[in-house]
Amino acid sequence: MIREALAVKVANVVSNMHAKGKIPVASLGPIEIADTKQPEHGDFACNIAMAGSKLAGMNPRALGELIAGELAGDEAFESIEVAGPGFINFRLRNTYVSNFVTLVSRTSLLPTPLSRQKINVEFVSVNPNGPITIGSGRGAAYGSTLCNVLEAAGHQVHREYYVNDGVNSEQMRLFAESIKAILEGQPVPDNGYKGDYVQNVAEILRTDVGPDAGLDTLKAHAERLMVAKQREDLHAFGVSFDTWFSEQSLHDGGEVEAEVTALLNSGIADSEPVRVKLKLAKGGKVESVEQEPQDEGGTLWLRSTKFGDDMDRVLRRRDGRLTYIASDIAYHKDKFNRPHHADKLITVLGPDHHGYIGRLQAVVAAMLIADGQVEGRPGNTQLSETDAQLFRSGMERDLCLAATELARKMLDVQIFQLVRFLKDGKPAPMRKRDGNIFALIDLINEIGEKMRPEGMPEEKQQAGSDVARFFYLMRSHDTTFDFDLSLAETKSDDNPVFYVQYAHARISSILRKAELEPKAGEYTERPETELIKKVVDLPNEIRRCAEDYGVHRLVTYSIELARAFHHFYNECRVIDPENIATTQSRLALCQVTQIALQTTLGLLGVSAPEAM
């Protein structure tokens, strides 16, 4: 809030200077109000004099002095100095900073929306063949928080889970075969599913559908059980979805076959027994095109190399079954063409899927062409030597390039990196001793048990979920990180979750004890003004997170906000019967801090306890 207000002041001054003929342009570019690293540099700094010196046609120091001079009369400032190479340093009056306390509300702490998009965010989307694992937990925490942040930034968000329940899935078939084997008392097939939960599913199905049920029936029922389990586990983790989309529904409705036909008609797919592969040089440039002849025919190929994918993908296998890529194309078409269509898709995937980005964008590009949504641009009809191996004509090449470009704008794939779990400083196995995969719900329950041994089951899960979410979100999703189980399970001041939650509990306690109405006043103590500055910076933090999807910064912010409060708490006594005015104004400051903490923790999906 303060930054925005200062940026407006600077922008006005620049525009006035232009009106007066002092500078040749009305804008010197975007105005950034930055933190100062040293207190002697004031409260905030602006680099516009350096960034805009060329446009203004004068040296940064002179421009800075000019801007500072124009701003000098403003009562917001205690002082304005031009320093170093041309920084404009602002020192704000306490009265000015104090005024912002009355402006804080639940809505004013959210950024002013610059654009309002309809965004479909798909995340988690694991196969319905087991519980959500601790690896997927990172995607769940990240995806759900990203959705919250995008919403807070003004976008309309649709949370989506894609259920890979298609008949084409090899893995799901293997899952069903494993269950069938158990029911028949046969050994589980090689690479089959052997965890305890598979036994449980088999036992449930033995009574529900009988031991002699066919493979398709078993598969359908097993999937339903697993999806229900996943939904339940995710719910305990504070994650919910607007849509659980069934892949199989696309096959049943004929959309996949229709899309395959459309692709064939567009020449994007064919059954020539050859696979094209791109040999890429550093930087992703196509070095050469290899045609890899296939021994057997009968395969239907998506020529995804036309869209920059490094090799063509199979749409229909030799045995006639469609692949997941085929349903993916129909799925993306569906996502874009629903009544409440999406302007943009974000897909959150795990580290093992990073090779999938090019494929997915090729999928969307192919869909756009098959759907006739791309205009060909009349351009160069010449084909280079490598182009000639990929495209039939210059027109087709231009169409494919346009489709690829559009697809990259419409689909944003976010990959989260690996999580390593550490216990006592050593890597903890992702599988338990009995061979079962470590499930997210086990992590939640285990941490919850340590945190709240005497709590009710819901309290334990809440505590476990809070800690797990906070930890998952601490680091950038785009970085591998170590999840320190020992630290997460420690009920100590080392645990940053509690540092933040404790600040909220302290505020709640003060507000409970207070017998006076909060009433904003003037704040003169340094811990007070520092706290105000931190509180009103929340909209700026949310906006930045929504822009680059780096939601981990919100965790850093929450810690900084809590720290600013704890400092204030120790330095400035709130409740003082001898001084009613100070008590009231500090209560108001507590209240706005509480709002900021609740908003931040709410976005992170972490609870804000009234007492600890």
Added chain:
RNA sequence: GCCCCAGUAGCUCAGUGGAUAGAGCAGCAGCCUUCUAAGCUGUUUGUCGGAGGUUCGAGUCCUCUCUGGGGCGCCA
């Protein structure tokens, strides 16, 4: 071979192209008859892996390179 990620204080990591690179932990020294000590205060710590380049200015952007982790299926 190609792709993604990382390399910053003893450890774990922040770090909007800006000024003298910051936190937490660990270590040491303090603060509870006072609103929750799950808190606060003080103190020590740097070839930002390396080399070029772009820029008025690079930990941040580009190129190359070294080291480590992960990925490149007619599996999803």
